[in-house]
Amino acid sequence: MPVTPEVRIQGQWATTDVGYNVELRIPLNMVGSKLGFAIADVNDSKYRDMVAVVGTSALDTVDNLGTVLVPSPEIESIIKGMSHNSSRIWVVDKHGRVLAKSGDIRANDSVWTRTLEDEKSTTLWETFKRDYLHPLYYKILTKPPKDFIDSLQDSTELDGSHIQKALAGQQGSTWRLTPDNKAVVLTAASPIWIDNNVMGAVVAEETTHGIRSLRNRALEKLFNVILTIMSMGTLALFFFASSISNRIRKLRDEAENAIDSQGRVRNNLKPSKARDEIGDLSRSFSSIVGRLGQYTHYLENMSSRLSHELRTPVAVVRSSLEHLNLQTLDNDTQKYVDRAQEGVSRLSMILNNMSEATRLEQSLIQADITKFPLSQVVSGCMQGYQMTYPEQRFSVKVPEQPLMMQGVPEYIAQLMDKLIANAIEFCHQDSAIEVTLTQVGKQATLLISNLGPELPVDMSEQIFDSMVSVRINQVQDKPHLGLGLYIARLVAEFHQGQILARNRSEHNGVDILVTLPLS
Known part of the structure; x- marks a missing residue:
């Protein structure tokens, strides 16, 4: 039977850089479920002997053929x-x-x-x-x-x-x-x-x-919720903390205003009506300040009460000693009478010093304020001190300008008396006391400096309080109650000025600085 060409099967051979591609188009009705391809390698063109056969599957039986895969x-x-x-x-x-x-x-x-x-x-x-x-x-x-x-x-x-x-x-x-x-x-x-x-x-x-x-x-969304809650919580805590801090700050200001720099109670604290811990603290402070005010009032008036109560027995003792002196006494008895009179004199001086501050406070209320030259008052006082204390050297620097101010010149002279007496007492021998008066802006500055022992730590403000002294405990010729610098502070505050004490920069003495406003 002659072989006839099958025109329904078409193929294409395409050579590539690495080999070749073979594409075939076969009708599906000519292919069953099995299909295989084999390529024979023939190098001899004359005898056509096969060197090798390469196939997609075994070709010996139908079962060994490859499966046909058709897209559906x-x-x-x-x-x-x-x-x-x-x-x-x-x-x-x-x-x-x-x-x-x-x-x-x-x-x-x-x-x-x-x-x-x-x-x-x-x-x-x-x-x-x-x-x-x-x-x-x-x-x-x-x-x-x-x-x-x-x-x-x-x-x-x-x-x-x-x-x-x-x-x-x-x-x-x-x-x-x-x-x-x-x-x-x-x-x-x-x-x-x-x-x-x-x-x-x-x-x-x-x-x-x-x-x-x-x-x-x-x-x-979770982060947004957390951030919102944290922001609201932070804001609420901020307002809560601000409220607490404002109340504490207000309580602090009231406590500071209740007591001045000298420790005197000036105002009473208004107790809070709040029922929390800060309210309890406010009420406790109010009670403490009230009791402290009563106690300081008692201490402030104690010197005047003591001087008033002690004057009568001192006068009785003095008159009794005077009657004893009119009688004839032996030497031993006269010695004891003289010692008693010396003690009464010291006691009288103490009473006078105690009442001096009280009299000054009362006189300051009724003082007549005038305009006077501060330079002349300081110069006049220093001339008197040079005559009173001839053994003490003074270095005085007072400007020629009058430095007019409002006040009472007698009280300024009393302030100078207390400060010079204090400087002489603590001044080293053969050293000069420096007194300098200068003008700084609208204020006059009076500086009294002496060589001597320094102030103890934290005593620069306390030495101006009543009944405070830094003298060494020893036998003294005159009684000292610590009222001199207290009187000086009263005079400075009356003239709307300030007074402070400080150790010299060379650490060899003390400076007393008084600042007074000029008119």
């Missing part, structure tokens, strides 16, 4: 209807070869993404979150990458534990990382049953990008 349009249409935009569905046969594919796992328009886009708005709050909060949140959170490598994009055969499990008749699932480690792909496989036989499997794949986006959105 019906399967393609079914899986296209089942797929999502961000998922991919494969249909494989029982050998794992791909029959159909639909979808792309790298698509960005998934259901999750569309859900998040639908929630976007252009409100002020959304703009604030997008511009300020999200950059802060995403220092902790991670955004899903927009692109990654899909190694199975053009695969024609799939394999894996989940597919093997599905081909065995059970459902299986697994996950894998993309080669660039940017995405996690979840895969699920389910068997296809035909007449109780597994003929293939359906494989569905999808990335976790959508779930991560929803997770980030949930964490964003």
Whole structure:
């Protein structure tokens, strides 16, 4: 039977850089379920001996031929209807070869993404979150990458534990990382049953990008709630702390204003009616300041009371001693009488010193204020001291300007008496007392400096208090009650001035600085 050409089978040979490609077009009705190709390598063109045969499968029997794989349009249409935009569905046969594919796992328009886009708005709050909060949140959170490598994009055969499990008749699932480690792909496989036989499997794949986006959105909302609660809590604590600090500051100011720098109680504290701890503290302070005011009032008036009460018995003792002196006494008796008279004289001097401050405080209230030259008063006082204390050297620097001021010149002279007497008492022998009067702006500054022992620590202000003295406890010719500098402070404050004591910069003496306002 003659051989006739088969025109229904067409082929194409294409040479490539690495070899060749052979394409054949055969009608499906000419091909069964088995098909194989073999290529014979013939190098001898004369005898046509075959050197080798390369085939797609064994060609000895029909069962060893390869299987014909034909795409099914019906399967393609079914899986296209089942797929999502961000998922991919494969249909494989029982050998794992791909029959159909639909979808792309790298698509960005998934259901999750569309859900998040639908929630976007252009409100002020959304703009604030997008511009300020999200950059802060995403220092902790991670955004899903927009692109990654899909190694199975053009695969024609799939394999894996989940597919093997599905081909065995059970459902299986697994996950894998993309080669660039940017995405996690979840895969699920389910068997296809035909007449109780597994003929293939359906494989569905999808990335976790959508779930991560929803997770980030949930964490964003959680962070917003936490930030709102923390802000409200911080604001509430700020107002609460401010209220407490304002009350404490007010209580501190009232306590400072109640007692002046000399420790005298000037004002009473108004007790708070609040029922909390600060209210209890305010009421305690008010009670303490009240009791302290009563006690300081008693101390301030004690010297005047003592001087008043002691004058009568001192006068009785003095008159009794005078009557004894009128009688004839032996030497031993006369010695004791003389010692008693000396003690009475010292006691009288103490009483006079104690009453001097009280008389000065009372006279200051009724004093007549005049305008006088301060320079002349200081110069006149210093001339008198040079005559009174000829053994003491003085260094006097008084300006020629009169330095007019408002006040009582007699009280300024009394202030000078107390300060010079104090400087002479503490001054080293053969050292000069420096008296300097200068004008600084609208104020006059009087500086009295002497070489001698320094002031003890923390005594620069206390030495101007009543009944305070820093003299060494020893036998003294005159009684000292610590009233001299107290009287000087009264005079300075009466003239709206200030007085302070400080150690010299050379640490070899003390400076007394008096500041008085000029008219």
